[in-house]
Amino acid sequence: MKNIKLGIIGLGNVGMLHLRHSLKLANAQVVSVADTSVKALEKAKALGIKHSFTDYAEMLRDPQIDAVLISLPTHLHLRSSRLAAEAKKDIFLEKPIAGTVEEAKEVISAAKRNCVKIMLGYPMRFNKNFKKVKDDLENGLFGDVENAHAILVSSGPFFHRAMGYSPVPVPEWWFNTQLTGGGVLMDLGCHMINLFRWFFGEVVDIKSQFGHRFNMDFEDSAMCLARFESGSLAAINVGWFSQTYLLQIDLLGSVRTAYVQHVPPKAMSSVYQMLTKGVTSFNQPHFDELQYFVDCLIRDEVPSPTSIDGLRDLEAISKAYKNQIVL
């Protein structure tokens, strides 16, 4: 069986997680990594990665790389994915697809022009409980879902970061909406919109109310009310204001109701899971999405969520930013 040779672009928190997972993937091998941080490259080297680059454009010239995992800040998604597509590398791109709808369209056309596959990083689609919900919905177990509720709150980018024992500041780009494309709705909202689009079809209409607890230019909480093609009305509630991570969905169907959570395991469970499986239940969907991406490349199948999914999510978010209501 073919072995997919991967390059990883960006070794921040998510990039490093992808690197650790990629080392355990079946039928894949990480051959190169790229990041502007020499410290991050040293970490990758310690994990056994032989080739490292401070300029990802240089890494893309390596003909042995089949595909790249891009985990860069949002404002760099267009340039990096365009260059990767031009270098004929298949792409796994972290959400959101880009900072604007126009940029997202350029990402899609670059991939199309160069006949490369592109998959968006939405790990919740690989959570086994959410997959079960999707199956149950398709099999009619819920009846008609009249209302749904999604909650995703955390401290967002404002968690206390550290390199080993040494604290490091939040990267400056997180504070610049020109670079992020928005606040929490862009960062976390896209996960929930993507998940509900998977469950209920396209967003027909969406309205939003934003909060600015931290007095910044971007919203740190967002409550959206969205109508989907299926007729379901959903409240999507996301925030960067909580020290506690919570991802939960509630579905209220005409036959059945359900609530599903995706939360980190307790410390002892986490240690046990790492020692026995090498991955925590919290990060399992992140691992599974990468394995699925590799499997699709081997089977020459189009991976999903696609770049069009990324575009539709961004269109819904863009509409939510325009359709603000003030209470």
Add this chain to the structure above:
Amino acid sequence: MSLVSFIKVGKQADCVTKQEISESLKLINYSFNTEVRAVVIKPNLCYYLDRSTGQTTDPKFVAQLIDLLRESISTNVQISIVESDASAMRCKYAFRMLGYEKLAKEKDVRIVNLSEQENENASVSCNGNTYNFKVPKVISNADLRINVSKIKYTVDPIKLTCALKNIYGCNPYPKKFKYHEDLGNVIVALNKAMKFDLFLVDGYSVCGVEPRKLRLAMASTDPVAIDVACARIAWLDPNKIKYFKIAEREGIGKRDFVPKGMPLQYFRSVYPKKTFKIKMKAQAYKIIIQTGLGPRLGLG
């Protein structure tokens, strides 16, 4: 012996009020000098964790203090709220995110990032060592320096963050992490280099193992005494906190104090203390992080 006052904040108020601050000062026989022209207030700003976490001084407390200062001294008194950049925290964001930028506009006071100020050199000895610091002129030139701290647990061997530790944030050098090996001595040395006049505690909400509304206001002119009192509230043995002893030896203050107002025991009974299980967990976590096993074990 130094006086330390304890005031219980009324249930109706959502922060410590001007009257309660005033009452806490009366109990320690403190009155403001009307000759004062420039005041520095040092709140405790903790990363981007707002007042609801119990880790950051509530801007509403500082607002009440500003009103009291203007009433007691003069409406023209110049007030600066100061903080410095830290290894992970940037003042330009912290002032805004934690509500101090808004407070400064509302109350017409200055917010000052000490890491961007003019300094003078200070060389102080502490516990047999010599320490060289930069002292911001905005602090050294002030007529009245007020420290408004929180009560919260911190890393061993310091154990408690309160008045003495809050002065650590007056050191303009941003990469403060370098001092962590010798933290106790550095805190005492900084308190020698930058002497504050009045120490208040915003104990409306505190951070033990979890946040709790303690509804407490404290005041003293002695940072060691107020820290010893806070350690007792937080179920810590002040005799086991080495830097309190060093601070006393270095002449920063006295560990013995005379309590005034509500009994300390009342607040101690409400404080969210560390249990043995939590202490053991913290110890295990520390070992995992120190050995670099965090990411491999799915922690940190």
